[in-house]
Amino acid sequence: MRDLILTVFFLCAGIALIYLKTDSFQAFTAESARRYDIEKQPIKLSDYQLIDVNGEQMNFSDLQGKTLLIDFIYTRCPTVCTLLGSSYAKLQRKIIKDNNLNNVALISVSFDLTYDNAAALKAYQQRYTQTPEQWYMFVPTSKQQLHTILNEFGVVVIDDLYGGFIHNSAVHITDAAGYLVKVTDWQNNEELNRAITSVIK
């Protein structure tokens, strides 16, 4: 009898533990957990110090008041970032044309402090678009700044064993008040559009 009680207890406790720790069976991977958490509780982002394509230092808060679509890149990236770059160029054309999206800006932040500087960022951007309008490129001013940014966004960058990096690539949307409110896939246009409209409203 005691065995039965304890068995039932462990079964319930085990299921309850997994239920609670996976956000009601919704997030079984760290990436889905990150997205779920941010949507449930938007994150107030710090004021990072960044360097833009002209080599000028600026603060993240200078962009407050805009809806930002932030992605993380490194300019030497041969795979995902290239796709992300052209996808951003397409998005840029769209937000320039669409008057409802006047207050939206695209942000690409490089996490490769060793190789990426203002010139590298500029060259990267020019590969995809002729105008920098509504598309800002940045590199953090220091390792510490980068660490804070990646930490707050929940982005993990690892070596790909070939001198490059692999990271959880997604579009991070912040609202006008500077809160990170949504993380979405950049490959899925419909989902991205839906996410942008929901944040603008």
Add this chain to the structure above:
Amino acid sequence: MQLPQLSSKWQIGLLLSAWLIFATLLIPILQQSLIVHLFIAIPGLMFLGYLMGRTILPEPSTIAKWNQTGIPMLLMASLLFIFWMIPRFLDSSIQQQSFYLLKIFSLTFLCGLPLAWSLKKVSYITLNFFRIEFIATLFRMTWLFMTAKERLCINYLYSEQVLVGKTFLILAILFSLWPAIRVVFGQHKESTQKLKQEYNHAK
């Protein structure tokens, strides 16, 4: 399994220091690779707990009263094992200190240790039920790791994930074949005897 006879002081010192070295110094290195994390680090922690259960930490009588059939503790160990197979918690155990500590303690003392206490006691039928469930879980993991289009763990590469899927498949096949190998090579006598005993006992 016959374990070497050492004086109890030696056993306690050896096993505890082995666990300490493994859990604090080796695990951070082993978990840099997904395949080593899953197939050496986690089973290693469990194995050390199992060894402790067989030697220096026999089942306390209060727990034994609640674990007469061996099923409760075996179930707890299984559920914890499943918990640590969820990709999210593998990531957490690398990124968060609290999850890391939870991992090394739970896999040794709440998974490996109770396994040692329970495996001696469980009936042959229960044991095989858990065996089949274990093999099924290996196949489930194969399916998960080989079909996922994206990275399941943000701390590991996709290529390694596919390799892990294949390793799960090989293990699942080996574990499934094991009973067949035993039957073919004559171990079946023991099994039938055990089954007969249980049958008579049940009657």
